[in-house]
Amino acid sequence: MNILVCISHVPDTTSKINFTDNDTTFDTNGVQFVINPNDEFGLTRAMWFKEKQGAKVTVINVGGAETEPTLRKALAIGADAAIRINTAATDGLTVAKQIANVIKNDNYDLIISGRESIDYNGGMVPGMIAALIDANFVNTCTSLEIDGTQAKATREIDGGIERITTSLPLVIGGQKGLVEESDLKIPNMRGIMMARKKPLQVVEPIESSAKSNSIKFEKPAAKGAVTLVDANNLDELINLLHNEAKAI
Amino acid sequence: MSVLVYTESDQGVLKKAALEVASYAKAIANKLNTTVTAVAINANNTDTLSKYGVDKILNISSTELENFNAKGYADALKQAAEKAEAKVVVLSSSANSKYLAPLLSINLDAGYVSNVVEVPTEVAPLTVKRSAFTNKAFEIAQINSDIKIIGLSNNAFGLVETSADTTTEDFTPALSNLGVTVDAVDKASDKVTIADADIVVSAGRGLKGPENWGMIEELADVLGAATACSKPVSDLGWRPHGEHVGQTGKPVATNLYIAIGISGAIQHLAGVSASKIKVVINTDPEAPFFKAADYGVVGDAFTVIPELITKLKAFKAQ
Numbered sequence: 001m002n003i004l005v006c007i008s009h010v011p012d013t014t015s016k017i018n019f020t021d022n023d024t025t026f027d028t029n030g031v032q033f034v035i036n037p038n039d040e041f042g043l044t045r046a047m048w049f050k051e052k053q054g055a056k057v058t059v060i061n062v063g064g065a066e067t068e069p070t071l072r073k074a075l076a077i078g079a080d081a082a083i084r085i086n087t088a089a090t091d092g093l094t095v096a097k098q099i100a101n102v103i104k105n106d107n108y109d110l111i112i113s114g115r116e117s118i119d120y121n122g123g124m125v126p127g128m129i130a131a132l133i134d135a136n137f138v139n140t141c142t143s144l145e146i147d148g149t150q151a152k153a154t155r156e157i158d159g160g161i162e163r164i165t166t167s168l169p170l171v172i173g174g175q176k177g178l179v180e181e182s183d184l185k186i187p188n189m190r191g192i193m194m195a196r197k198k199p200l201q202v203v204e205p206i207e208s209s210a211k212s213n214s215i216k217f218e219k220p221a222a223k224g225a226v227t228l229v230d231a232n233n234l235d236e237l238i239n240l241l242h243n244e245a246k247a248i
Numbered sequence: 249m250s251v252l253v254y255t256e257s258d259q260g261v262l263k264k265a266a267l268e269v270a271s272y273a274k275a276i277a278n279k280l281n282t283t284v285t286a287v288a289i290n291a292n293n294t295d296t297l298s299k300y301g302v303d304k305i306l307n308i309s310s311t312e313l314e315n316f317n318a319k320g321y322a323d324a325l326k327q328a329a330e331k332a333e334a335k336v337v338v339l340s341s342s343a344n345s346k347y348l349a350p351l352l353s354i355n356l357d358a359g360y361v362s363n364v365v366e367v368p369t370e371v372a373p374l375t376v377k378r379s380a381f382t383n384k385a386f387e388i389a390q391i392n393s394d395i396k397i398i399g400l401s402n403n404a405f406g407l408v409e410t411s412a413d414t415t416t417e418d419f420t421p422a423l424s425n426l427g428v429t430v431d432a433v434d435k436a437s438d439k440v441t442i443a444d445a446d447i448v449v450s451a452g453r454g455l456k457g458p459e460n461w462g463m464i465e466e467l468a469d470v471l472g473a474a475t476a477c478s479k480p481v482s483d484l485g486w487r488p489h490g491e492h493v494g495q496t497g498k499p500v501a502t503n504l505y506i507a508i509g510i511s512g513a514i515q516h517l518a519g520v521s522a523s524k525i526k527v528v529i530n531t532d533p534e535a536p537f538f539k540a541a542d543y544g545v546v547g548d549a550f551t552v553i554p555e556l557i558t559k560l561k562a563f564k565a566q
């Protein structure tokens with residue numbers, strides 16, 4: 001099986017979010033970048049397929065040279081090869097088109113992406129890839145088994161789960177559940193040494209024009225102070241929620 | 249030309265989110281001086297849409313689309329958009345709408361912007377405000393394609409009543425191979441979901457163990473609320489993964505969010521901060537969540553919650 005895992009290079013979840021250039025650009029100053037958490041679950045599931053069923057795992061990112069340490073980390077976790085498409089990830093459609101183009105040339109059976117990246121939260125790359133290459137697609141995927149060309153998956157829906165049968169070629173938008181939190185792989189010394197020798201191919205982008213663009217960023221308004229209610233006076237809490245907040 | 253809106257239903261009944269996206273589509277149609285066309289798939293009570301400004305309903309009944317199928321639904325919406333000559337398509341942020349939106353975007357060669365929180369400030373080029381960085385920021389984005397798809401965040405616009413003379417037409421889209429088959433749906437039908445709930449009652453590691461969730465469920469019951477939990481609680485297996493909310497779990501954008509025994513770590517807060525009113529109950533007055541809350545009770549959940557349930561029951565009985 002030939003597996004492609006899409007890796008988004010995102011600020012660590014504890015990062016302070018600030019903007020520069022007149023609020024038009026995310027300020028990367030002092031920010032630590034990591035593999036997008038949803039993608040990390042998918043990468044670990046890909047490693048499971050490799051170990052248990054035999055697979056070649058390639059990781060891919062659309063971005064500038066600054067994202068290479070994140071791809072190297074994925075190689076250290078155990079991916080066999082990495083591809084970086086050398087262009088700024090300006091919008092979801094651009095990213096999807098660039099990745100779809102690589103897939104058309106290289107024939108992957110399974111494409112694993114996160115259901116969304118935690119920076120721009122677009123939630124569109126996996127679905128767009130699937131539509132562009134005409135593959136089956138399971139979003140918010142919480143488990144995946146492959147048998148030959150058949151796939152069994154579960155999908156998180158509002159208020160429950162759906163059990164699904166589909167077939168390869170398949171794209172998933174993955175998340176926690178694909179593997180358990182405790183099974184996430186942390187690169188060890190040997191993995192890090194080996195990653196240095198693994199191929200990281202830089203591919204030039206194809207022509208593609210964005211259909212949406214970012215103009216400016218704003219920070220949410222500062223929150224007012226909390227109103228504390230005495231634990232012995234819960235009637236007051238009910239009163240406030242009913243009359244002031246109109247929430248109950 | 250019309251603004252097209254997908255009004256979702258669950259087991260034949262339109263969802264509240266459907267009425268919200270219809271209200272929102274009407275606001276855009278007013279700006280563009282045009283009408284609203286809704287697409288309903290296997291829904292029975294579409295009459296309600298006339299209260300929310302919908303001029304025309306395209307009614308699809310299809311056994312093939314009985315279970316949600318992103319490809320099939322996206323095919324149907326594409327054909328509906330072409331029929332209505334829609335330049336703007338509005339979707340909700342439900343799991344299903346977020347699933348089909350990117351497919352529809354490629355089908356229609358349309359730009360798609362998700363998590364939109366307001367009516368467009370400008371229509372040419374279409375300019376919208378969306379949440380980004382898991383609610384830690386807003387992004388102002390422009391869509392510059394001919395057809396535009398907007399995904400509206402849950403509860404960002406609310407319901408706005410506008411009466412309309414609605415006409416209904418049956419519509420039968422041509423469907424291609426669906427590719428994905430649903431074998432089973434495991435869903436508690438009697439429970440309100442986190443996505444649809446007006447109130448969410450959420451509890452964290454402060455509850456000490458799964459055996460103590462009875463009072464959380466009872467509180468949720470009294471309030472007609474959905475239940476949720478912090479990440480460690482689902483990682484420990486105390487509660488199902490589907491209840492995990494926050495940056496790496498489900499987003500919560502509800503009217504009232506009640507956090508019990510949750511410290512308020514940055515990853516938790518990011519995912520729930522789009523909720524309008526936040527109440528925190530925690531023994532530790534220094535818990536970071538108090539800084540992000542509207543109302544707080546410093547106290548022990550094991551005494552506060554049972555008492556709150558008793559008092560709420562009395563309040564509800566009035």
Ligand SMILES: Cc1cc2nc3c(=O)[nH]c(=O)nc-3n(C[C@H](O)[C@H](O)[C@H](O)COP(=O)(O)OP(=O)(O)OC[C@H]3O[C@@H](n4cnc5c(N)ncnc54)[C@H](O)[C@@H]3O)c2cc1C
Nearest residue numbers: 452453454478479494495496509510511513515531532549
């Ligand atoms: C990459 C990453 C992603 C993450 N994503 C998420 C996410 O999506 N969602 C999420 O929730 N977390 C997430 N986390 C974890 C997060 O950092 C916190 O560890 C977690 O939110 C803490 O959960 P908690 O508040 O339930 O537990 P704790 O931090 O242990 O807090 C328990 C709280 O309960 C209070 N308490 C104790 N006893 C009582 C009592 N009797 N009555 C009332 N209060 C009591 C304590 O004062 C304390 O404030 C993530 C972490 C990382 C690193």
